[in-house]
Amino acid sequence: MESVIYGYARVSSRDQCEERQLIALMDFPVPERNIYVDKISGKDFNRPQYRKLLKKLKMGDVLVIKSIDRLGRNYEEILEQWRVITKEKKAAVVVLDMPLLDTRKTKKDLMGIFVADLVLQILSYVAQTERENIRQRQKEGIAAAKKRGVRLGRPPKEKPGSFPDVLNAWKAGKISSREAATVLGVAQNTFLRWCRAI
Structure with missing residues (x-):
């Protein structure tokens, strides 16, 4: 064949x-x-x-x-x-x-x-x-940038002005974290991260 x-x-x-x-x-x-x-x-x-x-x-x-x-x-x-x-x-x-x-x-x-x-x-x-050398150089470059105070990644999302009211409503059990995130126009994870940071 x-x-x-x-x-x-x-x-x-x-x-x-x-x-x-x-x-x-x-x-x-x-x-x-x-x-x-x-x-x-x-x-x-x-x-x-x-x-x-x-x-x-x-x-x-x-x-x-x-x-x-x-x-x-x-x-x-x-x-x-x-x-x-x-x-x-x-x-x-x-x-x-x-x-x-x-x-x-x-x-x-x-x-x-x-x-x-x-x-x-x-x-x-x-x-x-x-x-592996490329990965190591990237790691070292990131570490050096962080040492110089360079912020990597996306800038943190600003909390809307209505955040404290929504937070209080969520703490009081009036709305779920998903509903709170929807009201604020952010992802549920972002809302929960903001809550943990307080």
């Missing part, structure tokens, strides 16, 4: 554009109908298109991705997906940004397989280390 070439692209939020990945995949060339795209947040790694693609992938097929971090969001996940594709599915992987990671060339070559696996481990580790 003839092998099928698939492509996978992933962007981590709805704002990011997958166009660069798609152009690279189609230049490979991957047929447009065989390209699967997920737009997901970093926190929620539920990837419906990737799962659909994995079900279709069979022995001898080729999966093309632009860069190794499209396979997962951390070191362990990337290595696990690589294992599933190359060992369980027995499909080939081509990473466009890293020509050494092209298992089509290494299928029957033990040294080639070893080199590809080694390069993958190093790249996955470097990618995760860089993400």
Whole structure:
């Protein structure tokens, strides 16, 4: 049976554009109908298109991705997906940004397989280390800004002038916290936070 070439692209939020990945995949060339795209947040790694693609992938097929971090969001996940594709599915992987990671060339070559696996481990580790460094720099930047007295986040909502009357009505049990919030035009959590702050 003839092998099928698939492509996978992933962007981590709805704002990011997958166009660069798609152009690279189609230049490979991957047929447009065989390209699967997920737009997901970093926190929620539920990837419906990737799962659909994995079900279709069979022995001898080729999966093309632009860069190794499209396979997962951390070191362990990337290595696990690589294992599933190359060992369980027995499909080939081509990473466009890293020509050494092209298992089509290494299928029957033990040294080639070893080199590809080694390069993958190093790249996955470097990618995760860089993400952790970025997070650390953000944390340090926020701490430094707070030290300088910079207020982060949205400014606190001002209490309307009618707040004391509504508060008294709520304390007297005449209205619920939800009703009080509606009268003041704020969320129930905001009203309760104002009450706790008194």
